Amino acid sequence: MAPSSSAPDWRGVADVLPQALWLIDAATLQVLYANAAAAELVGRRVEDMVGSSVHQLASAPQDRLFWEQEPADIAAGIRSCTSVWNARRSAQVPVERWVQALTRDAAPHDGGAAPLLVMSMQDITESETSARKLEALLAELRATLDCAVDGILSCDLQGNIRAFNHRLVQIWKLPNALLIRRDDAAIHAHMQAQVEDPRVFRQSMATLRHEPLLEFTQIFRLRSGSTVELRSMPQLVHGKPAGRVHVYRDISSETEAQAGLRLAAQVFESSLDAIFIADESDAIVRVNPGCQALLGHEHEMPQGSRVTALIDPGVPEKTYLAQVRQAWDVQGFWSGDVLLRRGTDELATPVALSWVPLRSEDGVVSQSVGFMRDLGPQHAAQRRIEELAFTDALTGLPNRLQLTHRVESAIDSARGRNVEFAVLFLDLDRFKIVNDSLGHPFGDRVLKLVAQRLQQCLRQSDMLCRVGGDEFVVYLHGADRKVAEAVARRVLEEMMLPFTLDEMGFSIQSSIGIALYPHDGITLDDLIKHADTAMYRVKERGRGSYGFYRPQMNANLLSRMKMEHAMRLALGVNHMAVHYQPQVELASGRVMGMEALLRWTDPQLGAVSPATFIPLAEECGYIVTLGAWVMEQAIVEASHWHASKTPMVVSVNVSALEFRQPGFVDRVASLLTRHGLPPRCLELELTESVLLQEAQEMAQLLGALAQLGVGLSIDDFGTGYSSLAYLKKLPIQRLKIDKSFVDGLPALERDQAIVQAIVSMGRALGIAVVAEGVETDAQRDALAAMGCDFYQGYLYAPALPVPRLRELVSQAGAGKARVSASATGPSS
Structure with missing residues (x-):
């Protein structure tokens, strides 16, 4: 459609406009008009465009789709868009397009009633290029920020986040949910929660908001263990604050490095070892206080001195330094003992030196560090250890180790030759009394006097050795039996002389056992053991003498050792049992009580007599265990008789060692209570020797037992130191x-007189009398005539096991009272 000739003169105005304009019929989509700017933009003449379809102007797919819509849809559709058009230079030119629908009344057109469309286009190549450059610049800036090692956070004056980089996300561990949501308050809250002290972080942020020009630095400790440094700078626009940039740096490694340096410096200054630092030429540049103390506080600091001027390695300097360099190259350090020069008037101090090189990146030694430890105390301790290893700490005499070396050397020299020597084992008699009465310190001083006196009895070639306590061993070089006996006599005579210490005079007696090489042994251990055996036999025979070893001594000791071992095992395997010997009232002939007696039958040894194993048990201390077991068994048996309405008194022998055990009275009371036995049904038999030892203490114990209600009797009366004094004072029944x-009895008048005296004494003191070992009717009748109260022995019955005892008592009630002694075996 051609433009109307009568159209108003608006074309001249449109032609001078810089925008490209087209007037388009909405119904036919034909171009009704185009201005000069349009022809310039698309590179076509106006005449060619007018009357043509608008589709010829559509170059992009979206433009074609737009113009292919219904006219009404086009009129109500997109008002503006940006497209790419082909310019006349056959290049793609970005343009911005507007499409405006006009009514026919408002349109500068004279034909039809269909609406008209005004399309305008503008070349945006220059703006697009600027935008792309700006976008590229912003991308480079973002990449630069993301490459930064510090976390950067940009905020406005109110704290609203403008931008941040990737490193900030890493430092503060911002979750993806916050990054997507871009919730400023949530991000600030998350950062605050990561700090160990949120209050300080909150106060710091508040200070920055109130002081926009403040340059601020703060260090925070995060809960993750990291240390973060904040540097906050104001952001100025035209000299006025427009925001703030926060720079966060993770300084954990720097903090650790600084702490390490401080620690190293502290270790250097406070180390007990002496430390020096030398340069590449081995000149000392620094020493720590420990090194200064080792050198001596009065000496000046040795800075500038060479290391070899301070130490004496024992070899020439060049040789030593060559050895050091070689050790550095091979193992990375040199270590060894050297002497430290401390001054012209002082002795060199032995030190342990460890010298370590410090190398630069190229492997060249730039510095070295030396560590020195004073070996003086260690060497002194070593000398002391060696001294103690070979000498007795108390007396200064040679000890067992030194004696061993000496005797082994003598044995080696004696092989194949007719050479003798003697070993004496010496023990001080009753030395325990000295320690107990005057104290161990006084006893130690006495041992020193004894050692001096014994040493005077020996030759230079002999050796006196203290092996422990009050025991000494003497090695007599080249001594035969005659010489050994002479030395033993001389020692005994010397020991008989009085000792004086702290103006106190006292005597020390000794017992000596002698063993001869090679007759009594070919090793030191054998000789000492046999000499000890001989000494032990001397003590058995009264002490204060000497004796030579004989082989049969060992045989006796071996048998005793075997018997002791079997005895200690016997209780656990039921090889021991308690038998009971009835005690009969002479006047009525009734069984009134019984004595508990221990019996032992061993599979190998057979029936062992109490006269054999009881002294052995007392000697080794096992009598305490045996006595406790016998007492409990006796109380259990007495409980049976009490429960059966035929109560009997059961007598139990108590040894001196058992009686003196702590808590003895309490143990007796506990057993009586546990088994429900009245105390009057138990009688304890004690020997006179027990009562005479520590009389005051024994009287207290006897009083406690009497108060408990337990009966007390004296066993084997008349064989010890019988005295009316203790009978009168002690609660004996x-x-x-x-x-x-x-x-x-009754033939011997002397025995008859003694028995009569004992019976009369008991009657006068109100104490009942029991005769032991009654075997004949004549003995029983004699005792009855003298007024004796009770008797026990084979005449009535030996010691019986529990079943036989109960059978006997039952028969006694029926008139059958005696048991054949031959049918039961021996009794004690």
């Missing part, structure tokens, strides 16, 4: 006449 006096 019965006396037992020893069998040795009963054996002579």
Whole structure:
């Protein structure tokens, strides 16, 4: 459609406009008009465009789609868009397009009633290029920020986040949810929660908001363990604050490095070892206080001195330094003992030196560090250890180790030759009394005096050795039996002389055992053991003498050792049992009580006599265990008789060692209570020797037992140191006449007189009397005539096991009272 000739003169105005304009019929989509700017933009003449279809102007797919719509849809559709058009230079030119629908009334057109469309286009090549450059610049800036090692956060004056980089996300561990949501308050809250002290972080942020020009630095410790440094700078626009840039730096490694340096400096200054630092030429540049102390506080600091001027390695300087360099190259350090020069007037100090090189990146030694430790105390301690290893700490005499070396050397020299020597084992008699009465410090001083006196009895070639306590061993070089006996006599004579210490005079007696090489042994251990055995036999025979070893001594000791071992095992395997010997009232002939007696039958040894194993048990201390077991068994048996309405008194022998055990009275009371036995049904038999030892203490114990209600009797009366004094003072209920006096009745007048005296004494003191070992009717009748109260022995019954005892008592009630002695075996 051609433009109307009567159209108003608006074309001149349109032609001068810089925008490209087209007037398009909405119904036919034909171009009704185009101005000069349009022809310039698309590179076509106006005449060619007028009357043509608008589709010829559509170059982009979206433009074609737009113009292919219904006219009404085009009129109501997109008002503006940006497209790419082909310019006349056959280049793609970005343009911005507007399409405006006009009514026919408002359109500068004279034909039809269909609406007209005004399309305008503008070349945006220059703006697009500027935008792309700006976008590229912003991308480079973002990449630069993301490459930064510090976390950067940009905010406005109110704290609203403008931008941040990737490093900030890493430092503060911002979750993806916050990054997507871009919630400023949530991000600030998350950062605050990561700080160990949120209050300080909150106060710091508040200060920055109130002081926009403040340059601020702060260090925060995060809960993750990291240390973060904040540097906050104001952001100025035209000299006025427009925001703030926060720079966060993770300084954990720097902090650790600084802490390490501080620690190293502290270690250097406070180390007990002496430390020096030398340069590449081995000149000392620094020493720590420990090194200064080792050198001596009065000496000047040795800075500038060469290391070899301070130490004496024992070899020439060049040789030593060559050895050091070689060690550095091979193992990375040199270590060894050297002497430290401390001054012209002082002795060199032995030190342990460790010298370590410090190398630069190219491997060249730039510095070195030396560590020195004073070996003086260690060497002194070593000398002391060696001294203690070979000498007795108290007396200064040679000890067992030094004696061993000496005797082994003598044995080696004696092989194949007719050479003798002697070993004496010496023990001080009753030395325990000295320690107990005067104290161990005084006893130690006495041992020193004894050692000096014994040393005077020996030759230079002999050796005196203290092996422990009050025991000494003497090695007599080249001594035969005659020489050994002479030395033993001289020692005994010397020891008989009085000692004086702290103006106190006292005597020390000794017992000596002698063993000869090679007759009594070919090793030191054998010789000492045999000499000890001989000494032990001397003590058995009265002490204060000497004796030579004989082989049969060992045989006796071996048998005793075997018996002791078997005895200690016997209780656990039921090889021991308690038998009971009835005690009969002479006047009525009734069984009134019984004595508990221990019996031992061993599979190898057979029936072992109490006279054999009881002394052995007392000697080794096992009598305490045996006595406790016998007492409990006896109380259990007495409980049976009490429960069966035929109560009997059960007598139990108590050894001196058992009686002196702590808590003895309490243990007796506990057993009585546990088994429900009245105390009057138990009688304890004690020997006179027990009562005479520590009389005051024994009187207290006897009083406690009497108060408990337990009966007390004296066993084997008349064989010890009988005294009316303790009979009068102590709560004794019965006396037992020893069998040795009963054996002579009624024929021997002396025995008869002794028994009569004991019975009369008991009657006068109100103490019952029991005769032991009654075997004949004549003995029984004699005792009855003298007024004796009770008797026990083979005449009535030996010691019986529990079943036989109960059977006997039952028969006694029926008139059958005696048991054949031959049917039961021996009794004690």
